[in-house]
Every structure is written in C-alpha cells, then in structure tokens.
Amino acid sequence: MMKRRTTPTKEAVMAVLNATPKALSQDAIVQKIEIGIDRATIYRVLNQFCDDGIVHKIVADDGKQYFAVCKKCDQQQLPDNHFHFRCTSCQTIECLPAVVNFSLPEHYKVEKVNCVLIGVCKDCA
Numbered sequence: 001m002m003k004r005r006t007t008p009t010k011e012a013v014m015a016v017l018n019a020t021p022k023a024l025s026q027d028a029i030v031q032k033i034e035i036g037i038d039r040a041t042i043y044r045v046l047n048q049f050c051d052d053g054i055v056h057k058i059v060a061d062d063g064k065q066y067f068a069v070c071k072k073c074d075q076q077q078l079p080d081n082h083f084h085f086r087c088t089s090c091q092t093i094e095c096l097p098a099v100v101n102f103s104l105p106e107h108y109k110v111e112k113v114n115c116v117l118i119g120v121c122k123d124c125a
Contacts, residue, residue, distance in 0.1 A: 004048065004052065008035065009035075009037050009041055009042070009045055010045050010048075010049075012033045012034070012035055012037065013029060013033065013042060013045050013046065013049070014049070014054075014069075016029050016032045016033055017029070017049075017055060017067065017068070017069045018069055019032075021094065022068070022092040022093060022094045023058050023066035023067060023068035023084065023092075023093040023094065023095070024066060024067055024068070025064050025065065025066050025067075026039065026042060026043055026046065026065065026067070029042060029046070029067070030042060046067050049067070050067070053070060054069065054070060055067050055068065055069055055070060056068055056070055058084050058093055058114075058116065059114060059116075060084075060086055060093055060116050061086065061116055061118060062086075066084075066093045068093075068094075068095055082095055082096060082097075082100075082113070083095075083096045083100040083113065083115045083116075083117060084096060084115065084116045084117070085116070085117045085118075085119070085121060086116050086117070086118050087119070087120055087121035087123075087124055088118060088119065088120060089120050089121070089124035090121065090123065090124050092121065093116065094121070096117070100115075100117070
C-alpha cells in the first residue's frame with residue numbers, strides 16, 4: 001500500500017464513517033460533512049480508502065454504493081467476502097459479523113461475494 005498524504009477532506013470523510021456503525025451512501029456522507037467539499041472529491045477519497053483497504057464498498061439492491069469502515073467484530077477482522085443486510089424499515093445497511101452459510105451446485109467455485117440480504121433488522125423487528 002502506498003503511503004498517502006492526510007488532508008482535511010480525508011479526515012472529514014473518515015470522521016463521518018467512524019461515527020456510525022452502519023454503511024453510508026455518498027449522499028449521506030456529503031450531508032454529514034461540515035466543511036465545503038465537492039462530491040467528486042469525496043467520491044475520489046472514498047475510492048482511495050477502498051483501494052487502501054480502509055473502507056469497503058457495498059453495492060446494494062437499489063444500485064447505490066454504500067461505504068463502511070473495515071472494522072473488527074468480536075476481535076476478528078470481518079472477511080472480505082462477508083454479507084450485508086439492508087433494513088426495509090430504517091433503510092440502513094450493515095455488515096453481518098456472523099458467517100452466513102450458503103451452498104452452490106457441484107463444480108462451482110466462489111471467488112468473491114457481493115450479497116445484500118434484505119428484510120427487517122434486529123433494531124426494527
């Protein structure tokens with residue numbers, strides 16, 4: 001990983017992401033940042049964070065991209081291919097810290113998982 005310079009924009013974006021345990025869309029991040037930063041710069045910063053393994057991107061069923069800090073759950077790093085959950089009630093997306101088991105037909109091999117389960121979260125149930 002290349003060492004990148006810290007900027008006020010990167011600090012502002014990271015502060016917003018660290019302040020919530022849920023994944024945020026770029027629109028939500030823009031609304032929460034208190035300094036004037038254009039959307040293209042924020043998008044570029046988010047993608048740099050993804051490239052550096054600091055943040056991961058979730059493409060949800062609504063086509064939007066959501067971003068979450070790669071946090072440790074139960075003292076273990078979440079695997080790269082973990083599942084996410086979108087609540088239809090509160091409209092949040094969160095990383096599922098537990099392993100979600102699934103099976104495939106014979107002779108299929110999973111290389112990457114991009115899965116969002118949809119329903120009602122534990123807080124709204």
